[in-house]
Amino acid sequence: xxxxxxxxxxxxxxxxxxxxxxxxxxxxxxxxxxxxxxxxxxxxxxxxxxxxxxxxxxxxxxxxxxxxxxxxxxxxxxxxxxxxxxxxxxxxxxxxxxxxxxxxxxxxxxxxxxxxxxxxxxxxxxxxxxxxxxxxxxxxxxxxxxxxxxxxxxxxxxxxxxxxxxxxxxxxxxxxxxxxxxxxxxxxxxxxxxxxxxxxxxxxxxxxxxxxxxxxxxxxxxxxxxxxxxxxxxxxxxxxxxxxxxxxxxxxxxxxxxxxxxxxxxxxxxxxx
Amino acid sequence: xxxxxxxxxxxxxxxxxxxxxxxxxxxxxxxxxxxxxxxxxxxxxxxxxxxxxxxxxxxxxxxxxxxxxxxxxxxxxxxxxxxxxxxxxxxxxxxxxxxxxxxxxxxxxxxxxxxxxxxxxxxxxxxxxxxxxxxxxxxxxxxxxxxxxxxxxxxxxxxxxxxxxxxxxxxxxxxxxxxxxxxxxxxxxxxxxxxxxxxxxxxxxxxxxxxxxxxxxxxxxxxxxxxxxxxxxxxxxxxxxxxxxxxxxxxxxxxxxxxxxxxxxxxxxxxxxxxxxxxxxx
Numbered sequence: 001x002x003x004x005x006x007x008x009x010x011x012x013x014x015x016x017x018x019x020x021x022x023x024x025x026x027x028x029x030x031x032x033x034x035x036x037x038x039x040x041x042x043x044x045x046x047x048x049x050x051x052x053x054x055x056x057x058x059x060x061x062x063x064x065x066x067x068x069x070x071x072x073x074x075x076x077x078x079x080x081x082x083x084x085x086x087x088x089x090x091x092x093x094x095x096x097x098x099x100x101x102x103x104x105x106x107x108x109x110x111x112x113x114x115x116x117x118x119x120x121x122x123x124x125x126x127x128x129x130x131x132x133x134x135x136x137x138x139x140x141x142x143x144x145x146x147x148x149x150x151x152x153x154x155x156x157x158x159x160x161x162x163x164x165x166x167x168x169x170x171x172x173x174x175x176x177x178x179x180x181x182x183x184x185x186x187x188x189x190x191x192x193x194x195x196x197x198x199x200x201x202x203x204x205x206x207x208x209x210x211x212x213x214x215x216x217x218x219x220x221x222x223x224x225x226x227x228x229x230x231x232x233x234x235x236x237x238x239x240x241x242x243x244x245x246x247x248x249x250x251x252x253x254x255x256x257x258x259x260x261x262x263x264x265x266x267x268x269x270x271x272x273x
Numbered sequence: 274x275x276x277x278x279x280x281x282x283x284x285x286x287x288x289x290x291x292x293x294x295x296x297x298x299x300x301x302x303x304x305x306x307x308x309x310x311x312x313x314x315x316x317x318x319x320x321x322x323x324x325x326x327x328x329x330x331x332x333x334x335x336x337x338x339x340x341x342x343x344x345x346x347x348x349x350x351x352x353x354x355x356x357x358x359x360x361x362x363x364x365x366x367x368x369x370x371x372x373x374x375x376x377x378x379x380x381x382x383x384x385x386x387x388x389x390x391x392x393x394x395x396x397x398x399x400x401x402x403x404x405x406x407x408x409x410x411x412x413x414x415x416x417x418x419x420x421x422x423x424x425x426x427x428x429x430x431x432x433x434x435x436x437x438x439x440x441x442x443x444x445x446x447x448x449x450x451x452x453x454x455x456x457x458x459x460x461x462x463x464x465x466x467x468x469x470x471x472x473x474x475x476x477x478x479x480x481x482x483x484x485x486x487x488x489x490x491x492x493x494x495x496x497x498x499x500x501x502x503x504x505x506x507x508x509x510x511x512x513x514x515x516x517x518x519x520x521x522x523x524x525x526x527x528x529x530x531x532x533x534x535x536x537x538x539x540x541x542x543x544x545x546x547x548x549x550x551x552x553x554x555x
Contacts, residue, residue: 061453063449063452063453082452082453082455083455084455085454085455087453088453089449089450089453091446091449091450092446093444093446095444095446095447095450097447097464097465097468098548098549098550099468099471099548099549100548108454108464109454111464112451112454112455112456112460112464113454140548140550142550
């Protein structure tokens with residue numbers, strides 16, 4: 001956030017990812033992906049299994065290399081961004097460590113960065129306060145419900161105060177009610193922190209409710225087929241889920257996923273609102 | 274731990290049952306021909322064994338047989354614990370190296386497994402022979418070290434195999450999480466792999482502890498080291514014609530030694546798994 005206020009949070013230019021290149025089981029997971037995410041923007045990646053949405057996120061996070069093309073994360077290579085902790089990551093499994101208390105789980109990234117004990121404790125409590133789990137700080141993760149565990153994981157991903165959050169289906173394993181509550185939490189956290197967020201999901205309403213733009217992807221080869229803007233503004237609440245604009249955007253994304261020509265028409269209609 | 278009292282009662286009932294069976298078999302031997310000898314020479318009465326504990330160890334000595342067995346058992350305990358600690362340290366080190374470097378796993382694991390197929394009886398004189406020539410400054414190798422070495426040699430194996438499995442146990446997501454934090458391999462080992470390996474390590478520790486006790490007793494016998502329970506077993510077995518119950522007291526000493534080590538490891542288990550969900554440590 002220092003010298004990088006004007007640049008994109010993430011940009012991908014001509015990115016390819018090919019597994020087992022040159023072998024009979026060669027798979028093109030990403031084909032010529034171009035995408036820019038503005039600072040403070042919320043982007044969802046959506047598409048059927050095998051469309052490369054998780055692979056794209058993993059390339060951005062430097063968990064795997066791109067075969068071709070250039071990726072910049074806050075103006076740095078993904079490797080530098082990872083080394084400098086410019087992003088925080090949350091997965092479908094909360095992946096909390098059973099042997100640590102909730103608070104010490106949130107402290108983990110700070111501990112790895114060499115923060116001293118009292119500072120990291122204060123920071124962890126601040127974050128647990130934010131996800132409304134301060135009362136559970138000294139509990140063990142296995143004593144918490146799935147939704148609570150995921151909130152701890154989000155607090156942990158925010159610990160080093162990264163500018164970007166990368167989220168790989170973080171609510172995928174939750175029931176529908178918990179899921180909607182978690183979406184509201186995430187929007188609130190976004191409002192409070194101003195993070196740029198890239199969010200991978202299978203759910204169309206989830207993508208629409210959360211995002212400024214929904215990136216629609218398609219498999220074999222994995223590629224971006226459409227980018228649907230969601231003109232719902234910043235103030236979103238439970239009423240938004242029942243608004244006409246919401247349903248229009250859901251329809252636009254659905255049609256884009258089907259690959260209908262109508263997708264573009266519906267999007268134009270949404271754009272007019 | 275709630276049912277501790279009940280467990281003790283069951284354990285005592287078990288001992289009582291064994292005593293009863295022993296005496297029953299002896300008594301039956303008077304009436305029906307059994308495929309083994311039930312005379313007082315080979316199967317002394319339980320009360321004879323108890324009485325033998327209080328007899329002087331050698332004629333005119335103030336030390337009773339029980340005193341001798343207890344001090345021998347303690348002597349063996351220190352050797353077994355020493356061997357156990359060395360074995361655990363070496364086993365852990367090997368596991369960490371094998372986990373960290375794939376070539377090390379490929380290269381070392383066959384040797385680790387092969388090491389356990391060498392018969393101890395063949396190995397013991399070799400270790401004593403080589404060891405006795407070692408002299409580092411003021412420290413001179415004694416046969417006691419050889420016993421510890423053999424105990425460690427048996428103890429390291431179950432632990433290194435168990436720890437290796439445990440170090441490889443973290444889920445891919447946990448490992449990616451650590452990678453996303455730019456954690457060094459050392460940090461990943463300390464903060465993720467090592468704690469994840471505890472549930473695999475605990476049963477391995479139990480097997481290693483038992484192996485170190487067996488290793489100590491066998492090594493004492495095959496190297497001829499005095500003062501331990503292994504040597505005592507041999508000495509008392511030679512006196513079986515004059516005092517048949519005596520050797521059983523030594524056997525009880527060896528059993529007590531094993532139980533004591535098992536209790537120590539159980540205490541270690543409770544300590545190591547105190548923060549883990551209880552259903553996982555079952």
